Amino acid sequence: MKFIVFILLAMGSGLINAQEPVSPLVPDTLEQRVKPCTICHGDEDRAGRDAYYPRIAGKPAGYLFNQLRNFRDGRRYYQAMAILLENLSDEYLLEIAHYFSSLKYPYPEAAANTLSPEETQTVETLIHSGDPERDIPACSACHGKALMGVKPFIPSLLGLPHAYVAAQFGGWRNGGSMRGQIPDCMSEIARKLSQEEVNALTVWLPAQPITAEPAETEILTTELTQRCQTTLSGEGFTR
Template sequence: MLRIILSIFLCITGLTSAYGGTPAVVPDTMAERVKACTICHSAEDKTERDAYYPRIAGKPQGYLFNQLRNFRDGRRYYQPMVILLENMSDEYLQEIARYFSSLQLPYPAPEQIPMQPEEIALAERLIYSGNSEKDIPACSACHGDTLMGIAPAIPGLLGLSRAYISAQLSGWRKGSIMRSQTPDCMSEIAKQLSNDEVNAIAKWLARQPVSGEPRPSSALLPELAHRCSQIIPENGGTK
């Protein structure tokens, strides 16, 4: 599909030439091919509606590949992504994932969101300790103690907007993000969160500066690796 978009662009520039303009020479590079992606997933700071499109630069390759494949195969649904990816092979999705995972771009500044002391305490308790009574593991147990993810398949939580984090957690709670016959660990966890807990987590994470690097897969506790095995397939989603 990206090649089709590139071909259409080349045809348009060819028409410009026919009417006296200078034809544009577009290099056949991955950076050019993924411009359809960066229309939404750019490196710029996102506000308002655009805040719902997350940053994908620098995310773990296995995580990006899993998400691209989920969209293509109908396990995760957002119509523009489904249309964009429907005819792409696993090999090409790996190329896209590899490209974006290699990008090291500046992060936006933390959001200036006021929080009450009790909200901060609630968020930090869930993020670093979880809630064993509700079978909610600490966010840091899966996403790393720096909250920058665990390679190759678990993303970081910093550098995302409050709107995006809140929307994702709410989507998991409603079952509108993943379509699967097997349990999804984030859906199971999110359904145990209250509205106040979702809001506190989203606010707290969006307020944090980005620092640190993704941890290796060995940092993930065996019981959590088993619980979320559907997002951490063999070879981190590279098969």
């Protein structure tokens, strides 16, 4: 009798153990480790033009590396980013930057351009020629002829949601903490633009189709290199 009870108990224990879910093994890869990043910044299934957070896939690695360091070190502030990056080494941030730079997620369709012909002309003049009288360089002089950025440190202006572009211009013009404690060349330039020009830029840029990849390293003018040295610096960056 005792033997039968023992067998029944053993069978019962086996059934209980068999019903316990087995946790799948999660591979220790960089793709898995950066999952918290894609919660906000999206992935292939979530990329859309209505999101607030910017696209980071495909951006130049040097630019991503600089921004990660700026968030970690408090030069640019956003609490969620500060918490995620706290205590991470430069080497690890560089690895993350190269990972996202290599991704080729599809871009969202261009938004509708609701600007008048006159507003469009004003924006396109700023984009391609700037305004020398106000010491405003052409956007394409830094961000490339296709506005898709220049490797390794200059980001694209296209493929970004309207809300994000508007928020960044607001930060540059008004000294918002997210845009950084140290003024950069975009802060200087944005403050020289009128509010009407800023409004038009935030509509025109998301309305442009994506036709190219970030340009390979181009030689900027000496003036622009000196003017934007905080943006172009990449101590510790290697390709």
